[in-house]
Amino acid sequence: MVKLAAKCILAEFFIFDSAGKELFSEMLDKLWESPNVLCLVYDVTNEQSFSNCGKWLEKARAQIPGTSLPGVLVGNKTDLASRRAVDPEQARAWALSQGLECFEISVKEMDNYEAPFHCLATQFLHLYREKVGLFQSLV
Structure with missing residues (x-):
């Protein structure tokens, strides 16, 4: 008889920064086999x-x-308001159409920079709890 016990399931939250560079494109294919949040x-x-x-x-x-x-x-870079090229409403509409939350920040001014990470952590925790629940229903 095999007895399954799932008292503790660990979750790791890794953040990979590609800096939008094509150079990292191939590397990312290897690093993110199945991303949970983006x-x-x-x-x-x-x-x-x-x-x-x-x-x-x-x-x-x-x-x-x-x-x-x-x-x-x-x-990012909302501190450069006079150089803005992307309309915030356009970005928000696109994000919502893709099922993404939308934030504007200024890392330089440290304005709202934590909000996206809190949102990602909350989304990740929600997915984690769903998976734990699914696993527990199988045991």
Whole structure:
């Protein structure tokens, strides 16, 4: 007879930063076999960085086809308001259409920089609890 015990299940929350560079694209394929949550960051003063978020989202979702991938879209450098190139409402609408939460931050000014990480941790914890519940229902 085999007895299963699942008193303690560990979860690890890793964050990989590709800096949006193609150079890291191949490396990421090896690092993120099946991501749980996603954080896409763009520069609010750079329209191309915002456009690239769609490509990175597709790449991440390709790792886990048929599964939703929660996460956040983060616009950084709000301290450079006079150079803004990405409309916040456009970014918010795109994020919501992709099932992502949306934040704007300024790391330089330390404005709202913690909010996306709290959201990601909450999303990860929710997924973790779902998986633990599923596992416990099987035991």
